[in-house]
Amino acid sequence: MITRIEEVSDLQDLGIDLIRFYVYLQGTDCNEVTKPLIIYLWDLKKFMSVHEPQAFAYLVKVSESIRHYGAKDGKVLKVLHEDGFPVHSFVEKYVKNISADKILSHIKWSQSLEEPCVGDAIERSDLLPHPEFASNNFRRTMFAEKIDEAVQREVRKFYPDFFSAADAHSIAKYDDLLMHAVYDFINQLDDFFFKESEAKK
Known part of the structure; x- marks a missing residue:
């Protein structure tokens, strides 16, 4: 079960206007898992092109109407939200299309993770984009x-x-x-x- 969906931009960290959907799930203990499923907008587009062709055509139309150099996910999503396009409902359909085994595997993996210590956090910070x-x-x-x-x-x-x-x-x-x-x-x-x-x- 999906508990919430967040939109995260790569613009600040990478300087690229790409959007990720963070999909948080309910764990086997009924609590929200700490690690979300991550779905990029381009993955959602591929899914929609096959399973939701009419909605995909509208998304493409919006994208083509925005003249911009480089990725423009954030700009596209802004227009979609303003038009009342149910983006998150398609994210939910994408997740429902993932096999139950894979979903359960992700939940168990997330629940098995321990809280990171400060040292681990510092080490991982070295991996962040310069x-x-x-x-x-x-x-x-x-x-x-x-x-x-x-x-x-x-x-x-x-x-x-x-x-x-x-x-x-x-x-x-x-x-x-x-x-x-x-x-x-x-x-x-x-x-x-x-x-x-x-x-x-």
Whole structure:
């Protein structure tokens, strides 16, 4: 039995807008287990694409309506919640699709864990992502958006005829071309700067 569902973002720790659902279960002693099942939004999407195609189509529509470089789970969920889309009900269906043996195994594993001592907590803190990792991801996303903004401004200035005559399909093709070009450019810059820094060591 599910006791509660929490949404946890990777944005602060990793600088990536990915969402995890923490699904807490009732243990064999009727108390809530300490370790939740963890389901990423991308796993939920795969499940919905097979078992809930209509709801999945709506989710895809919302995702495609949000123009953003990089992962955008948090932005998508914000819109879904505002629209009253029952996200957590699909998380519950996902969990119900997991075999009873696997659920029971997770519950028993969680109940068997002892409270971590301070030393263990300190050791595990060494495994957390370095703040620079999140900072680099934030920087990449912001840089991509700044390049996009500048290019959009200049393209519209030099090719006004296209935008005055283009239909939605042509605009979408142009937008896809631009976003891929920006991604490629940033990746090439990353490779260049990395190789240059390695060569100077």
